[in-house]
Amino acid sequence: xxxxxxxxxxxxxxxxxxxxxxxxxxxxxxxxxxxxxxxxxxxxxxxxxxxxxxxxxxxxxxxxxxxxx
Numbered sequence: 001x002x003x004x005x006x007x008x009x010x011x012x013x014x015x016x017x018x019x020x021x022x023x024x025x026x027x028x029x030x031x032x033x034x035x036x037x038x039x040x041x042x043x044x045x046x047x048x049x050x051x052x053x054x055x056x057x058x059x060x061x062x063x064x065x066x067x068x069x
Contacts, residue, residue: 004056006048010041011063034066 012035044062051057 004053006057007059008041008044008048009059009061010044011036011061011067013038013041033068034064036062036064040064 012033014035014037040062044060048057048060
């Protein structure tokens, strides 16, 4: 049986783990950057799962408009 493999790479997502993980100096700094909502990422995952079996999306990068990185 054939296996499809996809890499889903999100940009900055608004979650508590970003603040707890010290990726930003403070919560205020975090709020100043463009970010995605977790629902944006879940929609990307649904897209990957709904592609026809004969299609393999190998890379899906989702970034917020205005992300500097």
